[in-house]
Amino acid sequence: MDKTKTIAALFDFDGVVMDTESQYTIYWNEIGRKYHPDIENFGLLVKGQTLSQIYDRFFKGMEAEQAEITKGLNKFESEMKYEYVSGVVDFMKELREKGVKTAIVTSSNEKKMANVYSVHPELKNLVDRILTAEMFTRSKPAPDCFLLGAEVFGTVADNCVVFEDSFHGLQAGKAAGMKVVGLSTTNSKEAITGKCDMVIPDFADFTYSDVVSLLDK
Structure with missing residues (x-):
């Protein structure tokens, strides 16, 4: 981790922020x-x-x-029903309190996200940025979306942690040279182990300290 650079947490949306x-x-x-x-x-x-x-x-x-x-x-x-993945709201709030930049980085388009905002208007205030499919040419498993996440916060890949659930998303995070946390919300723990740096079931027991520890490895 580069101590001179901002830490950024980049969240996929479906299966990571919302259990959809x-x-x-x-x-x-x-x-x-x-x-x-x-x-x-x-x-x-x-x-x-x-x-x-x-x-x-x-x-x-x-x-x-x-x-x-x-x-x-x-x-x-x-x-659709849009329900938060357990612990993600409190985790996002903790990260922002600690000065971590946060972004939702999703393959969803603005039309779909408008549906989400109508149900959860508070979502826009939980993160610093929301990057949608319209903002990058190549989608996952290409790393473009996560590299854009680092760019908008003026930081480097070594200071970014990606939170993903899909195989393509996990690939994209690793291809970007970032630390990747896999959520076993869509695929089993066994299926994604080895494709990311660690696996968690949700955010109930995951904290800012865990992010820092992961970046220091």
Whole structure:
């Protein structure tokens, strides 16, 4: 850790700040069964990717299908339950009290996040920045979004801790050269062990001191 630089905590959104991933898995599995019945566990396959990335990979040239999926997804997200992952609110507040810069770094777009703000208007005041899919060209597993997180706070990768749950997100954090904490909210502890620096079930017992200890390793 560079003692002269700001510490930054970069949080993925779904499955890290909000416990929504199980809902998305249901939606995307249904899409997979309808359009790609040959692909198993479609919902898990697309986690951590932007909508445009999903379309480019699985629905290229299928404009009518894309429009139908987008319409269904917008309706689905407007009706979703947005519940905080245990301990994350208190953890974010503690970090800011300690002078740590915090950002939500998500593959979600502004339209989806507007749905979240309508349910949780306080979210914008819990972190310093919210970086959405519109702000970077390459999505996870590319490191661009997390590198942007370091850039907006004027800090370096060595001073950043990423909190992620998806395989693509974990890859992106490591590719950015940052410390990565994996949450076993979406994938099991066994599945993500070895893909990050440590695994936690939620933020109930995770503190600022744990962040500093991780950065000092």
